[in-house]
Amino acid sequence: MLRLKDICQLIDGEKRNGKGICLDAKYLRGKSSATIVEKGKFVYAGDNIILVDGENSGEVFTVPQDGYMGSTFKQLWLSSAIWKPYILAFILFYKEDLRNSKRGAAIPHLNKELFYNLPIGIPPYQEQQRIAERINELSQLLK
Template identity: 30%
Template sequence: MPWPTKKLGEIISFEKGKKMAVANDGEPYIGIDGLRTNLYAVYTQEKNGVRCKQDDVLLVWDGAHAGTVGTGLRGFVGSTVVKVLHHNSLENKFLFYLLKLFQEKIRAAAQGAAIPHLSKAFINNLKIPLPSLKIQKQIVERLDKIAEAQKLQGELIQKADELFQSLLHQELNPAGKDWEMKKLGEVLEYEQPTKYLVISTDYKDEYPIPVLTAGKSFVLGNTNEKDGIFPKEKLPVIIFDDFTTAIKFVNFPFKVKSSAMKILHAKKNEADIRFMFYKMLTIKFSHDQHKRYWISECSNLKIPLPSLKVQKQIVAKLSAAQEYKSQLLAQKSKLK
């Protein structure tokens, strides 16, 4: 039997928080930051405000983070936040998960260019499924277990990352080791990316070839162009942003959007490309001027370089730590 549907406006209403004087102690005063972090950071000694209990559902109404949903906090509600009141046909935590489900739609419907505000009319007209309270509680129990598993997985991922960073600096520390000093340009050859530039930016997820940047976004999109694809037999490589000095390790065929990068290859019998990538992660390249850096500066930096055999041993340890983190990330994605 299908669940009945209701418009949210038929079963919820909003009580806007108030502006109150902040203090170093007193009762928690919950604003945007508190709701986003689920931590108490601001307090008030005033008593004439909108109180919320720990199981109340709160919603950021104004500002860049409008639409953020939270629960689990008690105190006074800040002026940019609302307390969501509801009919007794709704269980508090079920309402919280419902609003989380519609969070992106609610944000997208916010009004105002400079300071966005949520649209009450849009929220009130959202149609939601409304099972019985018994079923709501069963759903909440399942979602709580998933959220707890995600939290645990997140903690494991953080520890895996800490392990990798610790290993990175431990294994690449040259102290007490007879490693030869080499310039980066002596063991890494560069290739200009010109022949791999994408022609069209009409990217689609179903296209087979990723278009890369060395910047934070890494994959800009996918293309179906068949010419000018970086060949598999020349992989793996490091792509180096010539202006920001950002680096990415690449082991799959690709095209690029910009010519403002160098494609770096390790010289055979001298360097392992993944070792060089790990080593470059530990270098703080200077990039405070708007200029190209690889040829003029970075290629001339000297690094301690162990034998190729030792490089591969170090790579094996660091890659195992990264693989462990990748497995944890894959497991976490399945919990969504």
């Protein structure tokens, strides 16, 4: 049994200058068109980012294209020793706990202490794959 802090970290991302798409929550949810910004914290297509400020703190997105993550995000670094979809399914499982334990009055923030201390069981790699695939199958049935 490990803690989430043993297999993932919240990091700032690489500061860069130059035009790029702003990857904010509205854009990532398909609710607004892309805006171009001149600088920011750069992330690559396929990276995972997590909302750390606001009502939906704890929500994870996989970046669809290179760009600059919105100011309410942190990059979610995941250990390559663990099957990524398994960790993401695990974080999704705790989404309500993370959402309900936000800190701050005006703008709620992700409770990083709770996030990092979530216990996670690490079965063998192939079992992680089977669990993640089954969760995906079941979530498709619920839609």
